[in-house]
Amino acid sequence: MVTCSTIQEESYVEFLRIRRVPLQERESSHDVPDVVPQIRAAAKKDRDIMEKGVKAFVSYVRAYKEHHCSYIFRWKELEIGKLGMGYGLLQLPSMSEVKNYSLSTDGFVPVEDINIAEIKYKDKSREKQRKKNLKAKEEARALNPKPHKNPKAKGNAADNSRKKKTAKQRRAAQSVEDVDELERDYRLLKKLKKGVIDETEFAKLTGVDDM
Structure with a gap:
């Protein structure tokens, strides 16, 4: 089901239609309780x-x-x-x-x-565990107050951040082709909406004709 939150999102329905994704329009009820x-x-x-x-x-x-x-x-x-x-x-x-x-x-x-913070779980066992965790955190804070920040620790954190970013970039690289294809299709959709190309050209350029 596709539900549009903004007027701009309605273009997504058009995009799916052109991509030959089966869609069935349904009218929303106006008599809906709050x-x-x-x-x-x-x-x-x-x-x-x-x-x-x-x-x-x-x-x-x-x-x-x-x-x-x-x-x-x-x-x-x-x-x-x-x-x-x-x-x-x-x-x-x-x-x-x-x-x-x-x-x-x-x-x-x-x-x-x-x-x-005072809202409780209806499940008594979960609420009991939550209170236990809160108490443990309070005791840990009392025994181990936060140390003063130092430049070296900050530098280590920055190094770790860079390492994480590198790993994230590696994961992103695996799907870069899919992302590029999506962006290309949406650029073509913009041209279609402006009348620069027609639906036949759009289908050929996006590979829909091969489906």
């Missing part, structure tokens, strides 16, 4: 529900940001606030993707009458 209050109420009572909502939201945002089809999925136009409300979040999570970009948080109303 379930956000129900999701939020459930999240207040069970930490598991709250955490699942946050994880789903974070995954969506990061996947959107890293999507190679930036011509259609425009990161800077993503409405974080409305998205967060749709996931029934109690508060927007602290994310570098949100902090470092001027993304719209309009439409999000945080829940003010609750302390997120």
Whole structure:
């Protein structure tokens, strides 16, 4: 199922159609109840529900940001606030993707009458383990306060960061051909939308004719 969040994303449907991906249009119902209050109420009572909502939201945002089809999925136009409300979040999570970009948080109303840290798991065994972990962390902090940063440690961290980046680059190199193909197809889609080429030419250039 393809659901479009913005007008720009509707171009993706056209792209799939031209690529001969089977699609069936369905009209959305206008008589849909607002379930956000129900999701939020459930999240207040069970930490598991709250955490699942946050994880789903974070995954969506990061996947959107890293999507190679930036011509259609425009990161800077993503409405974080409305998205967060749709996931029934109690508060927007602290994310570098949100902090470092001027993304719209309009439409999000945080829940003010609750302390997120105090929300418990309904599952008693999980809640017991959570409290045990929190206590262990507090004791560890008391016994081992954070040491002062020194230039050498910072240098080692930078070296490790470079190593990680190199490994990441190696993994990315394995899929570079797929990425290039996607970007090429979307450039051709832009030409098609502008009338520079027709559907027959698009099919030949993207290899759809060979399918």
